[in-house]
Amino acid sequence: MFTFRPIGYVHTPYKETSSIPRGLGAKHEAEGELEILRAFEPGLADIEGFSHLFVIWAFDRAEGYDLIAHPPTDEKRPHGVFSTRSPRRPNPIALTVVELLRREGNSLHVRGVDMLDGTPILDINSLRKKVPISATQSAAV
């Protein structure tokens, strides 16, 4: 078992799940902010040089899991959960690629958020190159 703590929280326009564009081809152009806890701010050094970030975050409002999921774009045909972005997964971890717009201290302003407002961030990986796939187009359904 592994225990992880939030390194920060995401601020997004989405207060409820139903307002987040879902499914294959959904566009995620919303801007948001990754507010990193002050204790971890030194770890952001050099991040301004990157165009995109892989944000690893927790589905903190998901409970339980299903191995077979019914994604919004293909509700008639069930899919294995690892072929979907369902929040009801064995470990409620998610991955979103966002575009880094600018940094202000411990705050990263980004484009392409698809999380609920207040979502805890677990880790950030930096991307040097442009990403031709959006995070939300990356998963199957």
Added chain:
Amino acid sequence: MFTFRPIGYVHTPYKETSSIPRGLGAKHEAEGELEILRAFEPGLADIEGFSHLFVIWAFDRAEGYDLIAHPPTDEKRPHGVFSTRSPRRPNPIALTVVELLRREGNSLHVRGVDMLDGTPILDINSLRKKVPISATQSAAV
């Protein structure tokens, strides 16, 4: 705090950290196997249709963290940990993109592993499109 459990383990040729190619431009062509626990095997349904997988895994042999890291390609200049792939991060989570070669039951044969043998897997996300960046070229240094 979030508690996650392994959904499986990675089999790779790498028994020790020093044998894993490191740093910017390192090539990760090694083949390996993602052995998913039998209890989670139904969640692999449909995964054969994908070319690549995002594997989220735990640095289970890392202890502690540093906010400033000294990556192998640029040891003279320290970097913020979120601009590196250092295992000594606030949450020891890692991300690798691998190419899915074939599935045999609960075992996924893949190319592009860069984990130590026996590394615990936390989650898998499927990728429909070819990924033009390798996982290990994705991070800065």
